[in-house]
Amino acid sequence: MMEIKFTLNKREVVIQTEPGIRVLDLLRESFNLTGTKEGCGIGECGACTILLNGLAVNSCLVLAAQINGCDVLTIEGIAEGNELHPLQKNFLLHGAVQCGFCSPGMVLSSYALLEKIPNPTDEEIKDAIAGNLCRCTGYKQIIDAVKETAKELKMIK
Amino acid sequence: MMNLNCRILSPGSLAEVLQLLADQNSSTKILAGGTDVVTGIKQGSKRFINTDLLVDINRIPEIKNIKKDKNKITIGAGVTFSDLCASEIISNDLPILKKAASTIGSMQIRNRATIAGNFVNNAPCADTVPALLVYNAVLEIESLTSKKEISLQEFLSGPYKTQLKPGEIVTKIIIPVPDDNYRGDFYKLGRRRAVAISRLTLAVLVRHENNTIKDIRISSGAITPIGTRFQNLEKFASRKNFDENLCRELSQKIGEEVLAATGLRWSSAYKLPVIQQMLFQLLMNLR
Numbered sequence A: 001m002m003e004i005k006f007t008l009n010k011r012e013v014v015i016q017t018e019p020g021i022r023v024l025d026l027l028r029e030s031f032n033l034t035g036t037k038e039g040c041g042i043g044e045c046g047a048c049t050i051l052l053n054g055l056a057v058n059s060c061l062v063l064a065a066q067i068n069g070c071d072v073l074t075i076e077g078i079a080e081g082n083e084l085h086p087l088q089k090n091f092l093l094h095g096a097v098q099c100g101f102c103s104p105g106m107v108l109s110s111y112a113l114l115e116k117i118p119n120p121t122d123e124e125i126k127d128a129i130a131g132n133l134c135r136c137t138g139y140k141q142i143i144d145a146v147k148e149t150a151k152e153l154k155m156i157k
Numbered sequence B: 001m002m003n004l005n006c007r008i009l010s011p012g013s014l015a016e017v018l019q020l021l022a023d024q025n026s027s028t029k030i031l032a033g034g035t036d037v038v039t040g041i042k043q044g045s046k047r048f049i050n051t052d053l054l055v056d057i058n059r060i061p062e063i064k065n066i067k068k069d070k071n072k073i074t075i076g077a078g079v080t081f082s083d084l085c086a087s088e089i090i091s092n093d094l095p096i097l098k099k100a101a102s103t104i105g106s107m108q109i110r111n112r113a114t115i116a117g118n119f120v121n122n123a124p125c126a127d128t129v130p131a132l133l134v135y136n137a138v139l140e141i142e143s144l145t146s147k148k149e150i151s152l153q154e155f156l157s158g159p160y161k162t163q164l165k166p167g168e169i170v171t172k173i174i175i176p177v178p179d180d181n182y183r184g185d186f187y188k189l190g191r192r193r194a195v196a197i198s199r200l201t202l203a204v205l206v207r208h209e210n211n212t213i214k215d216i217r218i219s220s221g222a223i224t225p226i227g228t229r230f231q232n233l234e235k236f237a238s239r240k241n242f243d244e245n246l247c248r249e250l251s252q253k254i255g256e257e258v259l260a261a262t263g264l265r266w267s268s269a270y271k272l273p274v275i276q277q278m279l280f281q282l283l284m285n286l287r
Helices: A023-030 A086-093 A103-116 A122-129 A140-156 B014-022 B037-042 B081-086 B088-093 B095-102 B115-119 B128-134 B231-237 B244-262 B268-286
Strands: A002-008 A011-017 A049-052 A055-058 A071-073 B007-009 B028-031 B053-056 B066-069 B072-076 B138-142 B147-151 B156-158 B169-176 B182-190 B198-209 B212-220
Touching (some): A011 A023, A023 A049, A055 A103, A086 A103, A086 A140, B014 B169, B066 B088, B072 B088, B088 B095, B095 B128, B095 B182, B095 B198, B115 B169, B128 B182, B182 B268, B212 B244, B244 B268
Parallel strands (some): A002 A071, B028 B053
Antiparallel strands (some): A049 A055, A049 A071, B066 B072, B072 B169, B138 B147, B138 B169, B198 B212
């Protein structure tokens, strides 16, 4: 066991953990943050996407010991209280959520994109979410939701 | 809850890494992006059997830089593919490497996976290998007691085998900058565009004057058992007229070379004509 400290959804946390467990398991089982999903478990489907120091990564490929001192953002951390993040609202409005299993990862990949490129092209959106597999929507609704969010966020700024 | 059941150390300097590797036994592995190591241990891969210590090299500043001095570019072994794709030095001077790096995995993978991690296990499908080979990349390898340079081609000794010895770590990739007269390209064929393991990859770098080939470098990735330069083709093309006829001849010959290297496989009926067409198109676009 080792003690790790990190920032989880903007709060400092400290926990005793086995160093070799996946961050995916740490989040789901020690913090009860079950929005982060396990799909393939080998870095191909993106259902377990989190933001690590602002970058989208597969949490099934990162070990607990590796996030000591890091900043972690999960799907539970992007709403402001009861107010959904504009990406979450637009995913609902555009029918970008069907079974919902890919949605947390999809939203977080889009979140990382918009932080870096506020006004992305269709190609940039596709590149950002290429590592998030969705078997329901056919992706068009998701891309529409990201584009609409980009427009809204630009207006707020 | 899945537990890899091993110790993990995250040293903050290269000196500490070298000391840990010197103290090691065969059950110590280096951990960078984790895209091979974590999945390998989890799936019980033979290469990672009995691993009991992982040395995490994500916090080593010495291996995270991309630098250019005069006509040499040095890329730290721990540079991620996202770092490579965002680097102006790489975009300007090593565009084939940038193109290869941008085809790897997904954003999530490129944010973690590192350039040295791509070739240290010598998987034939490593996408940056053909690009690094046409750029004549040289590796710097360190251990507690030694530091040496070796060409990537020499380092890659056989499928899933390299010259890396216990206690050693690749620290840098050193690439001589090709002069402005070189042009090149890279092509990857996978089953889909993203998150795809390469079926076929090719890189070409060529310098020609008045339509005569002065230097040509052609390298494979996933078509041959390990990434390799096609020296017979390169010699054949040298000093020849860079016309459509030569492109056609080279494309035919690459089929023969690949067949000689791999033998006739169930996939040959598909792969050979495709690789020939890939090389033909790459060459024609570079004329």
